[in-house]
Amino acid sequence: MDRLDRTFREPGKKLIIYLTAGYPSPGADEELAHCAIEAGADILELGFPFSDPVADGPLIQEASRVALENGMSLRGTLALAGRIRKRKDTPLILMGYVNPVYRMGYGTFSQRAADEGVDGIIVPDLPMEESGPLKGDLHRAGISLIPMAAPTTPPARVERLLSSGSGFLYLVSMTGLTGDAIASSADWKPVAASARDMGKLPVCLGFGIRHGRDAAEVVGDVNGVVVGSAVTRVIMEAGSPDAALRSVDELIRELASAVNSG
Amino acid sequence: MTSPVREPDARGFFGTFGGRYMPEVLMPALEELGKAFEEVRGNAAFQGELRTVMEEYSGRPTPLTACRRYAGAGEDFVLELKREDLNHTGAHKINNTLGQVMLAVRMGKTRIIAETGAGQHGVATATAAALFGLPCVVYMGVEDIRRQALNVERMKLLGAEVFPVDQGAGTLKDAVNEAMRDWVRNVGGTFYVLGSAVGPHPYPVMVRTFQSVIGIEAREQFTQRHGTLPDLLVACVGGGSNAAGLFHPFLDTSVQMVGIEAGGTGDDPGRHGSSLGLGSPGIFHGSLSYVLQNDDGQIVTAHSVSAGLDYPGVGPEHSQWKESGSVAYYRVSDGEALEATRGFTRDEGILPALEAAHALAWIFREREGLAGKKVLMCLSGRGDKDMETLLEGRV
Ligand SMILES: Cc1ncc(COP(=O)(O)O)c(C=O)c1O
Numbered sequence A: 001m002d003r004l005d006r007t008f009r010e011p012g013k014k015l016i017i018y019l020t021a022g023y024p025s026p027g028a029d030e031e032l033a034h035c036a037i038e039a040g041a042d043i044l045e046l047g048f049p050f051s052d053p054v055a056d057g058p059l060i061q062e063a064s065r066v067a068l069e070n071g072m073s074l075r076g077t078l079a080l081a082g083r084i085r086k087r088k089d090t091p092l093i094l095m096g097y098v099n100p101v102y103r104m105g106y107g108t109f110s111q112r113a114a115d116e117g118v119d120g121i122i123v124p125d126l127p128m129e130e131s132g133p134l135k136g137d138l139h140r141a142g143i144s145l146i147p148m149a150a151p152t153t154p155p156a157r158v159e160r161l162l163s164s165g166s167g168f169l170y171l172v173s174m175t176g177l178t179g180d181a182i183a184s185s186a187d188w189k190p191v192a193a194s195a196r197d198m199g200k201l202p203v204c205l206g207f208g209i210r211h212g213r214d215a216a217e218v219v220g221d222v223n224g225v226v227v228g229s230a231v232t233r234v235i236m237e238a239g240s241p242d243a244a245l246r247s248v249d250e251l252i253r254e255l256a257s258a259v260n261s262g
Numbered sequence B: 001m002t003s004p005v006r007e008p009d010a011r012g013f014f015g016t017f018g019g020r021y022m023p024e025v026l027m028p029a030l031e032e033l034g035k036a037f038e039e040v041r042g043n044a045a046f047q048g049e050l051r052t053v054m055e056e057y058s059g060r061p062t063p064l065t066a067c068r069r070y071a072g073a074g075e076d077f078v079l080e081l082k083r084e085d086l087n088h089t090g091a092h093k094i095n096n097t098l099g100q101v102m103l104a105v106r107m108g109k110t111r112i113i114a115e116t117g118a119g120q121h122g123v124a125t126a127t128a129a130a131l132f133g134l135p136c137v138v139y140m141g142v143e144d145i146r147r148q149a150l151n152v153e154r155m156k157l158l159g160a161e162v163f164p165v166d167q168g169a170g171t172l173k174d175a176v177n178e179a180m181r182d183w184v185r186n187v188g189g190t191f192y193v194l195g196s197a198v199g200p201h202p203y204p205v206m207v208r209t210f211q212s213v214i215g216i217e218a219r220e221q222f223t224q225r226h227g228t229l230p231d232l233l234v235a236c237v238g239g240g241s242n243a244a245g246l247f248h249p250f251l252d253t254s255v256q257m258v259g260i261e262a263g264g265t266g267d268d269p270g271r272h273g274s275s276l277g278l279g280s281p282g283i284f285h286g287s288l289s290y291v292l293q294n295d296d297g298q299i300v301t302a303h304s305v306s307a308g309l310d311y312p313g314v315g316p317e318h319s320q321w322k323e324s325g326s327v328a329y330y331r332v333s334d335g336e337a338l339e340a341t342r343g344f345t346r347d348e349g350i351l352p353a354l355e356a357a358h359a360l361a362w363i364f365r366e367r368e369g370l371a372g373k374k375v376l377m378c379l380s381g382r383g384d385k386d387m388e389t390l391l392e393g394r395v
Helices: A002-009 A028-039 A058-069 A074-087 A098-104 A106-115 A132-141 A155-164 A188-198 A212-221 A229-237 A241-260 B024-041 B044-058 B093-106 B120-132 B142-147 B149-157 B172-185 B203-211 B213-226 B241-250 B316-324 B334-348 B354-365 B384-392
Strands: A014-020 A043-047 A092-095 A120-122 A169-172 A203-206 A224-227 B064-066 B078-083 B111-116 B136-141 B161-165 B190-193 B232-236 B256-264 B280-284 B287-291 B328-333 B374-379
Touching: A014 A028, A014 A058, A014 A203, A014 A229, A014 A241, A028 A043, A028 A074, A028 A241, A043 A058, A043 A074, A058 A229, A074 A092, A074 A098, A074 A106, A098 A106, A098 B280, A106 A132, A155 A169, A155 A188, A169 A188, A188 A203, A188 A212, A203 A212, A212 A224, A212 A241, A224 A229, A224 A241, A229 A241, B024 B093, B024 B172, B024 B203, B044 B093, B064 B213, B078 B213, B093 B111, B093 B120, B093 B190, B093 B203, B093 B241, B111 B120, B111 B172, B120 B136, B120 B149, B136 B142, B136 B172, B142 B149, B142 B161, B149 B161, B149 B384, B161 B172, B172 B190, B203 B213, B203 B241, B203 B316, B213 B241, B213 B374, B232 B241, B232 B354, B241 B256, B241 B316, B241 B374, B256 B316, B256 B334, B256 B354, B287 B316, B328 B334, B328 B354, B334 B354, B334 B384, B354 B374
Parallel strands: A014 A043, A014 A224, A043 A092, A092 A120, A169 A203, A203 A224, B078 B374, B111 B136, B111 B190, B136 B161, B232 B256, B232 B374, B256 B328
Antiparallel strands: B064 B078, B280 B287
């Protein structure tokens, strides 16, 4: 939690990079994580795979499927976070659906996550109404439950999300799935503006940001951007593990330079 | 046995089960749907209109039929069937889809989406959408498209677009995932007609309420014919809508209730669809309920010879009924269900849906213990759709 707060207190916009644990293979995921951080990710988001990712588009669905086939699990993701933490001080957040966490037990999960140096968690199918029990356990372990908002979220609800959440507000750019193209209508802007006015948490925009140009276009209105499917795509399209590292490095450098000049 | 919770709390919990575990994008839509549903629940005009459509379009009330031969019924015990197979489109599913599509019209929604397993819910949704003049997209797993080819063609004739889902095992769970993704993308004008008493609040209570017409009618018909309540209710349980519709109007009585899940080809993971019998509590498709999952909380693929029971989850109200002891749940294998289908069709001249045949098979198995009893079973649908499976003799 402290790492997240510290990161957002430092000047400049933040780049958050999402990688699926266990994708494209155990081992390669860890190398990609270090590569992402070295190329300019300010915060690393590690996805723990789920069999039924209803908020994800085809790219992250496929990465999750492969990760599960590779034997990746929530336990495995926590272990991966711990290995990354040994070498890097970058904030680490986990992202994934609630059932694996529920199954492990909220208390057990929170303790293990703290032990591995995890700073926060994003759970797309755990809305504010149902988040009480997990939040209590996470809070005791010093981990943020990062709230999500969408263009459909009314202002009063944004306010409640901001007061009850911690870390930052993850603003979904559209009524869509991960990997969808960002809408030119920019329905997220009013939500970003009202969240900024309320001023309780930094706001980071995710979903649909594919390259430096997208990032540069939106970063002025928020505190940071999250990029996931675009990273997954270059990994998927790379012919070899080395090629994946090279393309991820290149994409993240491009994104970082757009975000930093924003 | 503790007494069951009759209605969910404001957040959609039946005791500890239920809730609304969905992406933030959908929360305002679920809120809106919950309000609209509560409004029509007590609205005489809406209920009157729904009743008229049920009668004049779907053929309600459906009759009770007393069995004459099957498993010794007629002689050793009374077996009355609530004939949901005689509904328009051949299953109980239309009770729910007419209700939901009328609600969609009232809410000003302009597009209908649905998932389907057996194709019965897809056909019933496409039918209701045709009746009310709304465009309709139905998500269906590729495996189900293969085994329910006739229903696919029916949906297309009805003007619906059938969208094949090839993720996972290509069955009902994958179709639900894809329908939810569609709803996330098109939440503004789209109404998601969910086909069973599962999903995020208010779906479980809404679907059960629309299906309660089964139990309300059956209770009156049974008491008129027999001068007393039945001793036992039996229904098959996929997501649990026909069972909940039959059971709920009897919760204030001491009538015993039995739900039959898909036992598939064995008790190992991946071989059955017995969420209540062999699963554990988890959060899946929007609610906390019994689910088939592994140690890591990954959802395990279900299996059943009947597409409508081939689902790894079950409605939260059933989980609460299991925990409170209000309903007992058992499972019946693919083989038993197929055998019951053949035997029952010969004995009674009615071809049952493979789903309903699970309930029939349990009655056959338990026939000795049923001597002297009065049993009321929901015959949830007709079996025409299963002809190919029956011809293949596949188990
Ligand atoms: C005829 C029939 N019976 C039963 C079911 C199972 O659903 P539920 O448990 O919701 O009644 C289905 C589902 O498609 C069906 O078509």
